Structures are given as C-alpha cells and as structure tokens.
Amino acid sequence: MGRPPCCDKIGVKKGPWTPEEDIILVSYIQQNGPGNWRSVPTNTGLMRCSKSCRLRWTNYLRPGIKRGNFTDQEDNMIIHLQALLGNRWAAIASYLPQRTDNDIKNYWNTHLKKKLSSNSDQENHHHHHGASTSSSSSGATTIAKGQWERKLQTDIHKAKQALTEALSLDNKSTTSWQQHQQPPQTTTIPPIHHQPVVLPPPPVNFTATTYALSAENIARMLPNWLKNSPKSSQTSSESLGPLNHQFPSPPASDHGFKNYSNSEVSETTSFFQDESKPEMPSLSFLEKCLVDDAAAQGHEGLMNMCLEENDDLF
DNA sequence: AAGCTGCTCAACCGCATGGAC
DNA sequence: CGTCCATGCGGTTGAGCAGCT
Incomplete structure (x- = not known):
C-alpha cells in the first residue's frame, strides 16, 4: 500500500532533542502516562x-x-x-529491562559482533589446522548434513x-533477575532490596553534545520526577538507578498502564513491560529448554531453580 | 596544531502488525 | 472483509568525538 511517512509534515522538528523538549515530554508523561503517542505532540505543543x-x-x-x-x-x-532469538532486539531487551533495544542493537553492532567474529576467526584458524566443523569456514558447503546438524545442535546447546550460566549467576548475585528484572509475561513481585539512594553524579552541562547523557538532568529539572520515591534499590552511581523506582504513581485515568501493583518494583517493571516490552518468546519457553536440557543432563540444581521460579510465577 | 579516520550512539526511516471502524 | 490508523520493530544514518598520523 505504502503510507506516507508520519513525519513528512512541514514544521515537524527532527534531530537531537533539547532539554526543554525533554522536560515537556517528561512532564506530560508524568501526568498522563506513556501511550497515546499520537496525542502527545498536540497536547504538549x-x-x-x-x-x-x-x-x-x-x-x-524512560x-x-x-x-x-x-x-x-x-x-x-x-x-x-541473540543466538537463540536472532536480531529480535526488542525480545532480547525484554530480558534486560535496564537496557533498551536500541542500546542492545548498537552494542551488538559495534562491539559484540566484532568480538564474536574475531573469536570465530581465531576458532577458524585453529580449525584450519585440525578437523574443521565450522559452518562459517570456506569449506562449509562440503560439510555433510549430519555434521551441520550436529554443529547446529552444539551451537544451540552452547547458547x-x-x-543457564547467566541465569544462575543472576540468581546468585541477587541483582538482576530477582531484583530488577522480571521474566516477561509474569506477575510476580520480586523481592525488594531497599538500599540507600545514590545521588546522581554532578550536573552535566547542557551543551549540544553532552546533553544526550542527561536523564539525570531531567531529574534535576523536574523535582517531581524524583519526589515520589523515598527509596531505591540501586547502588550503582553510574546507572540511572535512582530513577528506576521513582516514576510516579499511575494517573487515575490509567492511560497506558495495565498492571500496577503495590510494589514499586513491579510497578516499574509492569510499566516497562506494558508500555514498551511487547509480546515475545516467553522466558518460560527458554526456561523450558533449559529445564529439558538440565533434565537430560541431570542438573537438579538448575531444574529446581527454574521450577522455583515458575512456582513464583503462578 | 591540523587533518584524517574510525567509532559510538541518538535519532530517523520504512515496513510490519494489530486493532478499530 | 477491506481500509485506515497508531504503534512497534529492526536497519540505517550521520553528527560528534577520540585517537592517530
């Protein structure tokens, strides 16, 4: 069909956002909640x-x-x-709620892809001198189907x-999954770890180039942005953690919000999930893979971990 | 010091999807 | 059922910056 781009209109500003624009947007969302984006430019000017x-x-x-x-x-x-889901950055980002899909995508393209390719280069170099099973080598086309399938299975298994390691690390460290992240499509309230509020770093100058670092500045400019939260669960001063749990209570109209609970953590989490973390292959699917895998290998610990988590979920 | 190059990441663009009518 | 519209997603771009020559 081909629809005209939404931003073709004359008078629509493009390019970097100014602090003033951010304040307007944040104020508006603070009052009305995210969603109904169509009305945002109209209502905010x-x-x-x-x-x-x-x-x-x-x-x-956010x-x-x-x-x-x-x-x-x-x-x-x-x-x-990424190995499991492919370039579905939104899905991947939903497992790392502190990261945006854009961030992850950028990070993948600028760091991880290189890292991986250099690793696989090394691997290929090694394989070059031994039995090559790499599908990325020039001899890939000569690999028998059975070999290719085994390779694929190995890759999936590695992933x-x-x-599993990442999940169990998280489980041990009490920081990410349990504390900040909630497996998608769940309604569990993770344990809250009250920790001292860490003040944001010193003010950032509003130059055109440094402004992009300034969600903190929004917090400074908008006292209400921070006002509603007496506590925080983050300690990292480099993160914007303090903002994490400080989003105000949902408006009565509940615009764009679906799943608020009493927990500030789940409030934030459901906020993320409902607003910007869409449907995706559920963690339980991945967990199921892991559980299946663990069961096959007799990993009781992992199975218990997954089952416990699932118990929490339902 | 100046110019060049490569890198990073915020923002844009176009397409896909799903709901409303 | 078809069309329209709002929103979401992934790929791409380009300004700004840092490091190197």
Missing part, C-alpha cells in the same frame, strides 16, 4: 512527531535505563539470546548453557 516522542521516551527518558558499561554477564546474555 512539541513540534515532534508521535514516533519521535515515543522513541525519545523508550530509548532515553526511568530505569542503564547506559554504557555492559557487564560481561550482560554480554553473555546478549550473545546467547542454552551460557544462558
């Missing part, structure tokens, strides 16, 4: 298209977004989720294993 507003919010202004410094654990999760 922002000369931006609805898409741009949504993107700015989901990729940048509370709880962690920027930069991907941990090894996150690396592993992304790598192996499962790494995901």
Whole structure:
C-alpha cells in the first residue's frame, strides 16, 4: 500500500532533542502516562512527531535505563539470546529491562559482533589446522548434513548453557533477575532490596553534545520526577538507578498502564513491560529448554531453580 | 596544531502488525 | 472483509568525538 511517512509534515522538528523538549515530554508523561503517542505532540505543543516522542521516551527518558558499561554477564546474555532469538532486539531487551533495544542493537553492532567474529576467526584458524566443523569456514558447503546438524545442535546447546550460566549467576548475585528484572509475561513481585539512594553524579552541562547523557538532568529539572520515591534499590552511581523506582504513581485515568501493583518494583517493571516490552518468546519457553536440557543432563540444581521460579510465577 | 579516520550512539526511516471502524 | 490508523520493530544514518598520523 505504502503510507506516507508520519513525519513528512512541514514544521515537524527532527534531530537531537533539547532539554526543554525533554522536560515537556517528561512532564506530560508524568501526568498522563506513556501511550497515546499520537496525542502527545498536540497536547504538549512539541513540534515532534508521535514516533519521535515515543522513541525519545523508550530509548532515553524512560526511568530505569542503564547506559554504557555492559557487564560481561550482560554480554553473555546478549550473545546467547541473540543466538537463540536472532536480531529480535526488542525480545532480547525484554530480558534486560535496564537496557533498551536500541542500546542492545548498537552494542551488538559495534562491539559484540566484532568480538564474536574475531573469536570465530581465531576458532577458524585453529580449525584450519585440525578437523574443521565450522559452518562459517570456506569449506562449509562440503560439510555433510549430519555434521551441520550436529554443529547446529552444539551451537544451540552452547547458547542454552551460557544462558543457564547467566541465569544462575543472576540468581546468585541477587541483582538482576530477582531484583530488577522480571521474566516477561509474569506477575510476580520480586523481592525488594531497599538500599540507600545514590545521588546522581554532578550536573552535566547542557551543551549540544553532552546533553544526550542527561536523564539525570531531567531529574534535576523536574523535582517531581524524583519526589515520589523515598527509596531505591540501586547502588550503582553510574546507572540511572535512582530513577528506576521513582516514576510516579499511575494517573487515575490509567492511560497506558495495565498492571500496577503495590510494589514499586513491579510497578516499574509492569510499566516497562506494558508500555514498551511487547509480546515475545516467553522466558518460560527458554526456561523450558533449559529445564529439558538440565533434565537430560541431570542438573537438579538448575531444574529446581527454574521450577522455583515458575512456582513464583503462578 | 591540523587533518584524517574510525567509532559510538541518538535519532530517523520504512515496513510490519494489530486493532478499530 | 477491506481500509485506515497508531504503534512497534529492526536497519540505517550521520553528527560528534577520540585517537592517530
């Protein structure tokens, strides 16, 4: 069919967002909740298209977004989720609620892809001197189907294993899955770990180039942005953790919100999930793979872990 | 110091999807 | 059932920056 782009209109501003625009957008969402993006430019007077507003919010202004410094654990999760799910960044991002799909996509394209390809180069180099089973080698076409299938199975198995490791690490560390992340499509309320509020870093100058780092600045400019939260569960000063649990209570109209609970954590989480984390292959599917795998290998610990989690879920 | 190059990441674009009419 | 519309997603772009020559 081919629809005209939504942003073709004359007078629609493009390019980097200014602090003023951010404030307007945040204020509006603070009052009305995210969603109904079509009405945002009209109601706020922002000369931006609805898409741009949504993107700015989901990729940048949304509370709880962690920027930069991907941990090894996150690396592993992304790598192996990518192996399992492909380039479905939104789905992958739903397992890392502190990261946006855009961030993950960028990180994958700029770091992990290189990392992996250099690794596989090394692997190929090794294989070159031994029995080659790599499908990415130049001899891939000569690999027998059975070999290829075994290779595929091995890859899937590796991905499962790494995901298992990532999950169990998370379980031990009490920081990510239990504390900040909620497996999608669940209504569980993870345990809340009350920790001291960490003040944001010193003010960031509003230059055109540094402004992009400034969700913190939004917090500064909008006292109400922080006001509603007496506590935080984040300690990392580099993260925007303090914002994570400080999103105000949902408006009475409940616009764009579906699943609020009493828990501030689940409030934030459902907020993410409902607003910007769409349907995806559920974790339980992945967990099922892991459980199946664990069962096949007699990994009682993992099975218990998964079952316990599932018990919590239902 | 100046110019070049490569990298990063915020933002844009176009297509897909799903709901409303 | 077909069309329209709003939203979501993934690929791509380009401005700004850092490092190198």
